[in-house]
Amino acid sequence: MITAAVVGAAGYLGGELLRILLGHPAVRVVRATSERLAGRRVDGAHPNLRGHTGLTFRPMSELDHYDVLFLASRHRETMRVLPGLLGHADVVVDLSGDFRLADPELYHRHYGVEHTAPGLLGTFTTGLPERYRDRLRTADRISVPGCMATAGVLALAPLAEAGLVEGEVAVDARTGSSGSGASAGPENLHAERSGAFRVFAPLGHRHEAEIAQETGLAVRMTATGVEAVRGVQVLCRVRLAEGVAESTVRAAYRDRYRDEPFVRVVAERRGLYRLPEPKILAGSNFCDVGFAVDGPGGEGLLVAALDNLVKGGAGNAMQCVNIRFGLPETDGLEFAGLHPS
Amino acid sequence: MITAAVVGAAGYLGGELLRILLGHPAVRVVRATSERLAGRRVDGAHPNLRGHTGLTFRPMSELDHYDVLFLASRHRETMRVLPGLLGHADVVVDLSGDFRLADPELYHRHYGVEHTAPGLLGTFTTGLPERYRDRLRTADRISVPGCMATAGVLALAPLAEAGLVEGEVAVDARTGSSGSGASAGPENLHAERSGAFRVFAPLGHRHEAEIAQETGLAVRMTATGVEAVRGVQVLCRVRLAEGVAESTVRAAYRDRYRDEPFVRVVAERRGLYRLPEPKILAGSNFCDVGFAVDGPGGEGLLVAALDNLVKGGAGNAMQCVNIRFGLPETDGLEFAGLHPS
Amino acid sequence: MITAAVVGAAGYLGGELLRILLGHPAVRVVRATSERLAGRRVDGAHPNLRGHTGLTFRPMSELDHYDVLFLASRHRETMRVLPGLLGHADVVVDLSGDFRLADPELYHRHYGVEHTAPGLLGTFTTGLPERYRDRLRTADRISVPGCMATAGVLALAPLAEAGLVEGEVAVDARTGSSGSGASAGPENLHAERSGAFRVFAPLGHRHEAEIAQETGLAVRMTATGVEAVRGVQVLCRVRLAEGVAESTVRAAYRDRYRDEPFVRVVAERRGLYRLPEPKILAGSNFCDVGFAVDGPGGEGLLVAALDNLVKGGAGNAMQCVNIRFGLPETDGLEFAGLHPS
């Protein structure tokens, strides 16, 4: 069995990692850290794990050595603790935003503070199997992309890689409340957040930089919090290159994702679920991608949806680790999602 | 114009008082206090009031004298500030729980602390027009009942007063999240509270004591938080006295509430809204009451619904003040509620 | 008193018209038609109106003559009944989409059928007080715009009229479920619609044509159903003309809407409600508009929000009628909206 530990295990991403790891046939989670809840039962913070684990949270100081160490701690904190943790595992997987951007100036612009470990920037492989599967087979440091970035990149990649789009891309992202984490402030008070259409990042959301970095496109991004706990959906409005028709777009998606276990192309002509919809993805590791286009050389609307805590975080991390350790890529990630839900 | 001030105006009940007062034809709100937000615009905390007021919050120390002073401060805090505020107004209306119970021991049992102004207990008129309209015409201290208590009392009163029920009453109350207030803790984080069926008071909710005090019945009460921002619904399971049939029950409700401007009897034979439903009451001052009964001497289920911030708080307070100052009872409270919503 | 009748009064827009009319100080609603529910009480279909009206639905054949007749019947049906109803009122106000577009070919493209009364197209004044107040003072036929169109036009008008934007506008609209009406099909089944992010019109929603017609801009529109019953929000992504800075944009909005009773400019630097949010607008007649801009000549994101049944329909119609009959423009429309809700 591969041994694993989770740092920052009391948060929502940490809980989701634990859920996935506890159901994994070949990995055993042996340590979960939280400074705040040290000594308390893990299933107190994550009640869905009752009956699945007897683990208690421990402080980071009690970490030993593991095959793989997941960091689910917060942005800005992670860059401070990660350097001291590299020796505790063969493979380190970071789910925070701290090691996603290669350029410390971009980091400063988007996270508002100086990076405290700039020398480590650029030493991480981007944890996106659909683009970096080969590198991930040998990667010892993996940085999992942001939830909206993963959705945006997977929506855009087939067309961007094939040169089928031109000019600037407008990305409209919508997200549930769990992305803000378990220790969020008044903005996530139920009475304020319930039923909201909150345009919290009208221009320049930080995942914009990740999408641009991955796709090479000029990206303009807006983010809105809508009523949901889990779920991210991004709409990318693109201009198709001259002569590019719907059949070309469809073929590009089909070809690009034919062998991907966790990307489905959803662009149907009828039904209530014609385009990707987060509602049916809660708990699953799928990123569904789809499109509507206007006619050759016209406008295209690309849509992607995922569960921000799974394919947008913990599930994606698990998929990377499965690749890294030569395990079946779907291990621990078989849950299909629910309908209705 | 009658002048009014609101203490604790930054909270949800305070905001609702301001909304109602700003639309009132005969009362002018001239002061709104908040220690935390002193100096800030009122419509910053209550964005629905944009364009309706230019008031800023002021500290309590800047209170003058008003015709009526509403206290929308918290339980346990209110009993400390109220004695010092009695001189600032002809009429004081308290929306907290601190002066509802006549007995300091009951207060201690339900609020967990000693009452700091026990001498004032019992000097307040209960702010329930349907029971105390006459006393309210001359009352200078009014204590508005709790939201679930108001619903429970209005559901039970017609049968209790007429001796049509026997034995113990089981009250099952359900409530939205706004009852917990604007400064609530992690229990009201959207991701935790959304979609909840949270049995937060399995036995002995504190409004149990108020209902018992008002109806003279033995009351057992359970409270559950369900998905809603506004809204309270109570179900009262009763045993009908011998020979009491549905027609008697219906007549008792009709007679009791015939002239009440804000109580509607809702007990229909078909339709989606056969029994009282908070969903259509948001913003309105109605308490709808209804019933289903089993046959003579059988079981009865009594149902009441209201908006916890309106008839369960600010609207009820306004109705009491209208009565006290001889104004039309519906002034400021004309909003019908929305369907669908 | 001005007399009014409502055709198609059993639907959601019809119910909202009745709610507003029943609270209006100078208009008396004397007839409400529904073929399906003829003979049934109005408050059976609209339970929020219990205690406010004893009206029953009547068939259209029983219409007399009124000062004003509102049509809240469906798209495609309205064009068939409206010609025969023109003689029943001095002023006819249509809330359907059938008389909004001046061009019968555009109608055919967007509604999928031939227009059956093409000769009447172009004889209606657009029911948008913020643009046509003067014409509305004497208009006898008024066509109220679509809910998303109203939001889009009010967001874009200040910049479009002043020539501050260039090129194509991308409109991303989000809507609650009540826009689909009270007789909707499986797509509005709660289990399917709840929590949805449904991109039901990825390209070319029919309100696109209305916005283009009103603003003279090239408009590309996408529409998504999100979790809400009431509420529309539109985001308009624009390119600012050279040299146009935030201060110019802000001034354009302020100047344009300074005297409007139902448009508020909401573009704040902090708080949870910095940009327009439908959550606090349910039941109110406000359309809030706001913006974020990127720097001179950069990108702008314009945001508008409203309640689709009020400013996006019945409330807007009432405002037009107030203007037409020389009444105070806010009569019947004073409700401020709720926070929280």
Add this chain to the structure above:
Amino acid sequence: MITAAVVGAAGYLGGELLRILLGHPAVRVVRATSERLAGRRVDGAHPNLRGHTGLTFRPMSELDHYDVLFLASRHRETMRVLPGLLGHADVVVDLSGDFRLADPELYHRHYGVEHTAPGLLGTFTTGLPERYRDRLRTADRISVPGCMATAGVLALAPLAEAGLVEGEVAVDARTGSSGSGASAGPENLHAERSGAFRVFAPLGHRHEAEIAQETGLAVRMTATGVEAVRGVQVLCRVRLAEGVAESTVRAAYRDRYRDEPFVRVVAERRGLYRLPEPKILAGSNFCDVGFAVDGPGGEGLLVAALDNLVKGGAGNAMQCVNIRFGLPETDGLEFAGLHPS
């Protein structure tokens, strides 16, 4: 591999059966029937199954012979088709209400029609492993209990079996909208059902009879639809027998369910999830049960929660079939549920 077929596979219970069967290591689903959707892809009706199956719906007339046949057709229809299907499988599992009650008169009272196959009543084993595991090992006809009945029985059984409660039990059940099925009428229109507190069965819900039949207690039941798609919670108010204290109650639950793979005792002293909560059970096969008691011989509130489509239907059916075929009881049912969700 064990072969399975699902009749009525287009509905919500049918879809849930397919989801579970498609992930089962030892059962292969080879037929899914729907008359209405015959010829259409299964993943068109159940979009969460995209990528998991290529099955199309077939009419019932094309059924062959299978090891196990699940009936997920409607109440009242099932009794008509089931007799003709008994020959198509070694084991028949019915998820409808038609074969749950042993007494045809009780059936008539609760389902409003005469039973058309009264001779088969009483030939089914109740599909509740926690009570009938031994009989299920050899049962060829299994009738899975109703969702609220399962919750009620599992909450009450430990105390009822041990004689720890006395007198009548008042059951207050709350349910999400998916229990009404995929072809529901206007009562499940999103705009009407969203945010509802709908007391649809104030007295005498039909699951009352099932709970009484299983526990031998006198049961009075009320059912309310609240805002949720999945999820059932029941509260049972009981009178404890003389001298019965909390420790006795806790021991009774612990002992009764110690070895049960899908019942967890949840009765904690702190935290947000102290008592059973459906919110964290979506997709899981757990029924959580808990309690609060008042003191020796006092009142007890027993609480149970489950996902109505899983432990309240398809998952419970799967668990019974696992037992019947000697498979590990948790096969296909490993999903832990999500937090937050």
